[in-house]
Amino acid sequence: MTDSDLPPRPAPAPRATPPSDAHRAWVGDAIATIAAELNRSADTHLLRLPLPALPGIDLYLKDESTHPTGSLKHRLARSLFLYGLVNGHIREGTTIVEASSGSTAISEAYFARLLALPFVAVAPEGTAARKLEQIALLGGECVLVPGAGIYAAAARIARERGGHYMDQFTNAERVTDWRGNNNIAESLFAQMSREPHPVPAWVVVGAGTGGTSATLGRWVRYRPRYAATRIAVADPEFSVFHAYHRDGDASIVGARGSRIEGIGRPRVEPSFVRELVDEVIPVPDAQSLGAIRWLERVIGRRVGGSTGTNLCAALALAQRMHARGESGSVVTLICDGGERYADTIWDASWLAREGLDPAPHAAHLRDATGIG
Numbered sequence: 001m002t003d004s005d006l007p008p009r010p011a012p013a014p015r016a017t018p019p020s021d022a023h024r025a026w027v028g029d030a031i032a033t034i035a036a037e038l039n040r041s042a043d044t045h046l047l048r049l050p051l052p053a054l055p056g057i058d059l060y061l062k063d064e065s066t067h068p069t070g071s072l073k074h075r076l077a078r079s080l081f082l083y084g085l086v087n088g089h090i091r092e093g094t095t096i097v098e099a100s101s102g103s104t105a106i107s108e109a110y111f112a113r114l115l116a117l118p119f120v121a122v123a124p125e126g127t128a129a130r131k132l133e134q135i136a137l138l139g140g141e142c143v144l145v146p147g148a149g150i151y152a153a154a155a156r157i158a159r160e161r162g163g164h165y166m167d168q169f170t171n172a173e174r175v176t177d178w179r180g181n182n183n184i185a186e187s188l189f190a191q192m193s194r195e196p197h198p199v200p201a202w203v204v205v206g207a208g209t210g211g212t213s214a215t216l217g218r219w220v221r222y223r224p225r226y227a228a229t230r231i232a233v234a235d236p237e238f239s240v241f242h243a244y245h246r247d248g249d250a251s252i253v254g255a256r257g258s259r260i261e262g263i264g265r266p267r268v269e270p271s272f273v274r275e276l277v278d279e280v281i282p283v284p285d286a287q288s289l290g291a292i293r294w295l296e297r298v299i300g301r302r303v304g305g306s307t308g309t310n311l312c313a314a315l316a317l318a319q320r321m322h323a324r325g326e327s328g329s330v331v332t333l334i335c336d337g338g339e340r341y342a343d344t345i346w347d348a349s350w351l352a353r354e355g356l357d358p359a360p361h362a363a364h365l366r367d368a369t370g371i372g
């Protein structure tokens with residue numbers, strides 16, 4: 001192979017105007033503003049759920065719904081802004097654009113407002129109205145497009161407005177500091193340190209971008225103390241992650257989007273790192289929606305659907321451990337609150353339209369756990 005066989009090098013991108021002192025000062029202030037926001041934020045709680053029917057197994061819920069913007073995406077949005085700022089992608093007045101099922105967009109709208117930047121959320125048609133209202137309340141603009149079109153539409157809008165496309169699906173796994181900086185792994189493992197089983201057998205999360213599972217998968221490899229901890233992904237209907245994890249075919253495409261907002265994707269997302277996930281557990285949507293009704297009876301408040309998917313997978317692993325005579329702890333996430341989904345998963349007519357009956361699954365969990 002000679003140089004002449006190599007494909008021609010792409011012409012180097014014209015160098016943006018050298019960063020002016022004013023620009024550097026603005027970036028410095030912006031980063032200080034984000035650091036101050038972090039300093040004002042308390043860490044999220046870790047709830048312990050006793051399971052009388054599964055003695056020896058402790059279940060924990062990391063409650064990410066208590067973030068200022070109501071979901072686990074608060075951490076990702078902070079990281080995406082810091083990454084955009086230090087790389088010169090975000091400048092004073094830059095329009096921020098994101099493709100999102102709503103949670104990330106709410107968190108990004110919050111940070112955009114903190115930095116006085118215009119924000120555009122490109123969301124799939126059918127996104128919960130309450131989420132869109134929250135984005136608008138935070139000063140964001142919402143653009144609705146058919147599900148599969150959110151990526152291209154977001155990139156186009158950013159180009160047309162000379163803005164910056166945050167692209168969570170590509171960047172989630174790279175913008176999060178997996179070694180620390182209060183990432184979700186550092187936080188939950190520190191909170192487990194005084195528990196009877198401080199090294200969890202399993203940590204169970206859903207996957208939208210895949211960023212959360214990647215951060216956890218890297219952490220348990222980076223910290224030898226957690227070598228025994230396995231990472232499982234709970235996958236709803238209409239998602240390709242399960243088949244991709246099994247077969248490794250990244251070109252697989254699903255027929256439609258997921259009904260459990262925030263998780264399950266009709267394509268393999270760049271931030272879903274297959275090698276960092278030990279098991280993917282498919283969970284039927286009716287079971288996920290039964291689980292959140294069971295949890296409402298246990299903790300007295302409503303959560304989002306992805307938490308139900310997490311719970312089903314976590315309890316299936318707890319039952320498997322119990323059946324094998326193992327003891328230990330299983331940790332999963334409350335990803336967001338249920339108030340956002342009053343018009344969808346918590347609405348009887350929406351359930352009827354979707355042909356979903358969660359009631360028998362809520363009852364099953366009550367018997368299987370001994371509470372609720």
Ligand SMILES: Cc1ncc(COP(=O)(O)O)c(C=O)c1O
Pocket residue numbers: 071072073101103104172206207208209210211212213261262263304306307335336
């Ligand atoms: C409510 C909810 N749960 C879970 C997730 C999954 O998180 P990740 O994107 O880190 O895979 C998302 C992602 O958007 C979400 O919105």
